[in-house]
Amino acid sequence: MSDGNGHVKWFGNLTSKDTPDVGGKNSSLGEMISSLKEEGIKVPDGFATTATAYRRYLEANDIEEKIKSLIDDYHEEIISLDEAGQSIRDLIIKGDMPEDVEQAITEAYEELGSRYNSEDVDIAARSSATAEDLPEASFAGQQESYLNISGKKALLEACKKCYASLFTDRAISYRDEQGFDHMNVALSVGIQKMVRSDLAGAGVLFTLDTDSGFPDVVLINAAWGLGENVVQGTVNPDQYTVFKPFLDNHDINSIIGKQLGDKKIKALYSDDEEEPVKNADTTDKERRSYVLSEEEILRLARWGKTIEEHYGKPMDIEWAKDGELDEIFIVQARPETVHSQKETTASLKSYNLKEEGKTLLKGLGIGHGIGTGKVQIIESADDIEQFEENSVLVTEMTDPDWVPVMKRASAIVTNLGGRTSHAAIVSRELGIPAIVGTSSATQELENGKEVTATCLDGDEGFVYDGILEYEEEDLDLADVPETKTQIMMNVATPSAAMRWWRLPCKGVGLARMEYLINNVIQIHPLALTRFDHVEDKEAKRKIEELTRGYDTRESYFIEHLSRGIATIAASQYPDPVIVRMSDFKTNEYAGLIGGRQFEPEEENPMLGWRGASRYYSDKYRDGFALECRALRHVRHKMGFDNVIVMIPFCRTPEEGDRVLEIMKENGLVRGENGLKIYVMAELPTNIIQAEDFAERFDGFSIGSNDLTQLTLGISRDAEQLTELFDESQTSVKELISTLIEKAHKSGRPVGLCGEAPSNNPEFAKFLVKAGIDSMSLSPDSVLKVIKAVARAENNETSD
Numbered sequence: 056m057s058d059g060n061g062h063v064k065w066f067g068n069l070t071s072k073d074t075p076d077v078g079g080k081n082s083s084l085g086e087m088i089s090s091l092k093e094e095g096i097k098v099p100d101g102f103a104t105t106a107t108a109y110r111r112y113l114e115a116n117d118i119e120e121k122i123k124s125l126i127d128d129y130h131e132e133i134i135s136l137d138e139a140g141q142s143i144r145d146l147i148i149k150g151d152m153p154e155d156v157e158q159a160i161t162e163a164y165e166e167l168g169s170r171y172n173s174e175d176v177d178i179a180a181r182s183s184a185t186a187e188d189l190p191e192a193s194f195a196g197q198q199e200s201y202l203n204i205s206g207k208k209a210l211l212e213a214c215k216k217c218y219a220s221l222f223t224d225r226a227i228s229y230r231d232e233q234g235f236d237h238m239n240v241a242l243s244v245g246i247q248k249m250v251r252s253d254l255a256g257a258g259v260l261f262t263l264d265t266d267s268g269f270p271d272v273v274l275i276n277a278a279w280g281l282g283e284n285v286v287q288g289t290v291n292p293d294q295y296t297v298f299k300p301f302l303d304n305h306d307i308n309s310i311i312g313k314q315l316g317d318k319k320i321k322a323l324y325s326d327d328e329e330e331p332v333k334n335a336d337t338t339d340k341e342r343r344s345y346v347l348s349e350e351e352i353l354r355l356a357r358w359g360k361t362i363e364e365h366y367g368k369p370m371d372i373e374w375a376k377d378g379e380l381d382e383i384f385i386v387q388a389r390p391e392t393v394h395s396q397k398e399t400t401a402s403l404k405s406y407n408l409k410e411e412g413k414t415l416l417k418g419l420g421i422g423h424g425i426g427t428g429k430v431q432i433i434e435s436a437d438d439i440e441q442f443e444e445n446s447v448l449v450t451e452m453t454d455p456d457w458v459p460v461m462k463r464a465s466a467i468v469t470n471l472g473g474r475t476s477h478a479a480i481v482s483r484e485l486g487i488p489a490i491v492g493t494s495s496a497t498q499e500l501e502n503g504k505e506v507t508a509t510c511l512d513g514d515e516g517f518v519y520d521g522i523l524e525y526e527e528e529d530l531d532l533a534d535v536p537e538t539k540t541q542i543m544m545n546v547a548t549p550s551a552a553m554r555w556w557r558l559p560c561k562g563v564g565l566a567r568m569e570y571l572i573n574n575v576i577q578i579h580p581l582a583l584t585r586f587d588h589v590e591d592k593e594a595k596r597k598i599e600e601l602t603r604g605y606d607t608r609e610s611y612f613i614e615h616l617s618r619g620i621a622t623i624a625a626s627q628y629p630d631p632v633i634v635r636m637s638d639f640k641t642n643e644y645a646g647l648i649g650g651r652q653f654e655p656e657e658e659n660p661m662l663g664w665r666g667a668s669r670y671y672s673d674k675y676r677d678g679f680a681l682e683c684r685a686l687r688h689v690r691h692k693m694g695f696d697n698v699i700v701m702i703p704f705c706r707t708p709e710e711g712d713r714v715l716e717i718m719k720e721n722g723l724v725r726g727e728n729g730l731k732i733y734v735m736a737e738l739p740t741n742i743i744q745a746e747d748f749a750e751r752f753d754g755f756s757i758g759s760n761d762l763t764q765l766t767l768g769i770s771r772d773a774e775q776l777t778e779l780f781d782e783s784q785t786s787v788k789e790l791i792s793t794l795i796e797k798a799h800k801s802g803r804p805v806g807l808c809g810e811a812p813s814n815n816p817e818f819a820k821f822l823v824k825a826g827i828d829s830m831s832l833s834p835d836s837v838l839k840v841i842k843a844v845a846r847a848e849n850n851e852t853s854d
Contacts, residue, residue, distance in 0.1 A: 062108035062159035066101050066247075071366075077103040077243040078183030083388045084245065091365060096358050097384045100170055101178070101247035102163045106185050108156045109218060109241045116150035119238065122222070126237055129227070140224040147219040152211050160214065160246075161207045167248065175205045177249040177324075180213040181387070182220055185241045198226060198242065202281060203249060203324050203331035210246065217244045225455045250386060253323045254378025256346035257282030258292055259475045260355060261391060262299075262363040262370045265483065266422060266474065267553045268393075270369065271625060272311070273297045273356040276475045277346035279337055280321030282375055282386075288452045288469070288476025289334075291419075291492045292316040293346050297356035298625045298693075307694040310352055311621040312549070313614075315604075316473060317342055343604055351376070355383060362388055393483050403557060405835040407526040408509060412519030416500060418468070418493035420516025421479045423554055426466025426488045426508045427522045430500045433460070447506055447518075449496050453478040461485060466508035468496045468518060490516035514550045530838050535559045536845035540822075541829035543633075544837055545808055548574075549622035555834040559841065562630035562697070563623060564756065564831020565808040568637045568682065571619040573647065576612055577601065580678030582649025583608040594649035601648075609681055616685035617693065624695035631699050633733060633756065633806075633831075636682055638703040640665050661770060666704025666735075671713040683721035690728060701733040701756060706740060708747040715751060725753070736805070737761035742794040749801035755794060756831075759809035763787050782811040783818050792825045804828040810836060816843045823847040 064077060069085020077085075081103035088098050113119045122143050129139035152160075168176040182198030199220035201213040220226070221242045230237055250257070258277035263270045276285050276292040284290040296312030318337050325333040347355070355374060362385070363370050373387040406425050431446040433439060439460040442448065448464035450457075452471040461467060461481055469478045472491035482489035488510040493499075500506065500518065507523040510516040543564030546552045549571075552563065572580075578598055582589050586608055589595050602611040624632045640660035645651045653674075657663040664672075670679040689695050700723060705711050711734065715725060718732070725732050734741065734748055737758030741748055748755070759782045760771055766787050769776045781787075791807070798805045806829035812819035813836035822830060823844055832840055 063163045080183035081245040099248040104244040106241035115153040118146045143222040144219040181245040182217040183243045250375035250377045251379045252375035255376035257375035258285045260372040269556045273359045288472030292473045295352045403530045405528045410523040416518040418490040420510035421489040424488040428465040430504045538844045543831040544834045552623040552626035556626045563632040566634045579647040579650030581653040584677045613685045617688040633699045635701045687722040699731045703735040711751045745797035749803045754804045757807040819843045820847040
């Protein structure tokens with residue numbers, strides 16, 4: 056069927072060139088249908104009303120001049136924004152659809168029904184403004200969408216409501232700020248066959264990491280029912296992260312992140328004509344189940360990558376799964392509007408919280424930053440005028456009506472929402488820290504209470520009691536010098552690895568496994584492998600709760616650990632990422648769920664049963680086996696062959712032999728698939744017998760804190776001796792120089808992981824002169840040390 060009188064255009068006849076006539080959303084749907092169908096990407100059929108149809112509607116009802124007059128009255132402060140907006144919307148909704156426009160829409164609707172063998176096909180009517188998705192115009196979602204519309208009469212009413220939504224208060228205010236002429240913007244309505252995602256699930260997909268802008272991942276959010284709850288942030292969805300560079304290799308499972316959301320509600324069809332979509336509670340089974348299978352996650356990620364490559368830019372995509380057809384469809388795709396507009400050479404901000412405070416609340420941390428101020432709880436958008444500048448905004452959730460008040464907040468805290476909710480997306484655009492999905496912020500926080508909201512290097516964001524002191528520093532990534540010495544960074548959390556991906560590093564020199572075990576897994580490994588012997592009933596209950604839904608309790612540990620490590624490895628791929636096996640002390644292990652009965656009490660755990668000595672011991676070896684199996688999964692099943700394994704606190708070469716044998720039994724064979732195994736050099740014996748250790752290991756990493764402790768005989772925790780604890784002592788430096796010399800003779804590289812080079816430029820200079828191969832530091836020290844090392848290397852050259 057041909058397009059009707061210029062008032063409608065079928066998606067199949069549209070391309071990106073039609074944006075001025077049908078808006079970015081609708082032209083994008085047509086572009087995908089016409090260009091990506093052969094790639095297997097499915098888009099529901101439909102058509103769009105045109106800008107011509109919109110202007111014809113205004114003309115036929117003689118309301119254009121009236122709209123201009125009301126806008127002028129608002130600008131001249133004769134009437135309020137609320138009065139102007141409501142009056143304009145009333146004018147539009149009360150108008151009559153011109154006969155020629157009505158005929159074009161109804162005939163197209165009949166044709167759509169015939170294509171799906173339905174007289175009154177269910178459709179979604181989505182607004183698409185002709186200027187909505189231009190690069191200068193972010194804050195998408197200014198206009199309305201209407202779902203589960205059936206019948207010609209309901210469709211025509213939905214079109215008028217979409218036209219009217221061009222003049223919501225938020226849209227008027229936004230266009231004023233962006234400098235758009237209200238009368239130069241038109242509204243197209245995308246009329247698309249509804250996907251029965253009410254019977255399955257839906258969500259959003261971004262072709263980059265929405266927090267950091269890291270370009271090599273696809274981020275997918277999913278919830279049961281229609282997708283509006285994910286977009287609006289009224290539900291805490293599942294989140295899946297997929298590594299893009301591996302998607303073409305079907306032998307690799309490139310899912311590096313998989314988090315279960317509670318998904319407490321789902322949006323369903325309703326028979327109520329006034330409210331065709333209603334929310335219902337999800338079942339306990341639905342809350343405990345992932346919406347998508349791994350095959351579906353990977354298929355969606357591949358589609359996202361294909362769409363991104365076609366458009367040549369990061370994309371923001373909405374998808375829906377049809378429960379009747381058991382098929383997934385793309386229902387919207389538009390350019391991502393936050394990170395894609397930033398220069399990759401822009402500065403990063405580093406934050407350091409200088410005080411400790413009482414934790415009042417925690418949730419999902421969005422962005423990176425700290426905000427302080429008085430709590431102001433706003434229950435409804437009707438009350439946003441009451442908000443005071445630089446307060447901490449606390450509310451149930453936000454939608455586009457909240458943008459004006461969000462701009463004035465020092466931080467945002469919501470009960471509901473995930474990483475792709477409205478509050479998360481807008482807070483990133485504004486550069487304001489947000490903590491979403493707290494469940495109870497409006498109940499737990501008190502109006503007027505002074506708080507500090509932090510989103511730093513973990514997945515969690517925290518609200519602390521009181522105004523805490525903090526430092527903020529700009530890190531300029533422009534004009535960073537090259538160095539011969541490899542500068543790497545120390546990382547504990549996957550989110551920190553993602554956040555700092557722009558740093559000019561050559562990999563991760565120390566990825567600490569302890570964070571993932573302590574904060575993500577939480578359970579003592581032996582409490583999983585020897586669950587039947589756990590004596591603590593409460594610990595058993597917690598373990599059963601955390602591991603419910605996994606094939607085995609051991610798979611819970613392996614899955615969480617492998618995905619966390621894979622995320623860190625992905626952030627630097629293909630540069631090396633050195634993962635240190637667990638180096639908890641006995642008192643730290645005892646603090647894990649179910650851990651106390653498996654750990655001895657030691658007078659000095661720092662010098663006790665730690666590192667290598669645990670791994671081959673019958674009292675821990677099956678716990679170490681889980682760590683090995685996770686790392687094998689990362690390297691062999693997930694494809695991250697850039698991961699190097701490192702053994703801490705190895706007291707003798709013979710102990711090294713025993714550890715390597717246990718690793719081999721668990722599938723980690725030195726040299727197989729390029730596997731390198733390093734040893735920490737943190738005891739004088741590692742240096743005295745360096746040649747023997749070099750026969751067994753592929754490299755050394757100096758742990759300067761432990762080496763200093765054991766050389767000077769000063770505990771790292773001895774407050775009275777702090778002034779004597781100094782890596783620059785001659786004895787420590789001589790040991791380091793000796794190790795480098797011996798290791799290089801044996802053909803082994805030596806790195807150092809610690810803050811000594813950043814705390815003391817002279818120490819960095821010493822390391823360069825001694826011939827160190829690499830230095831690994833906290834991310835916010837990297838740029839400073841690169842410059843210090845470059846100066847030291849230049850001095851060496853000039854000498």
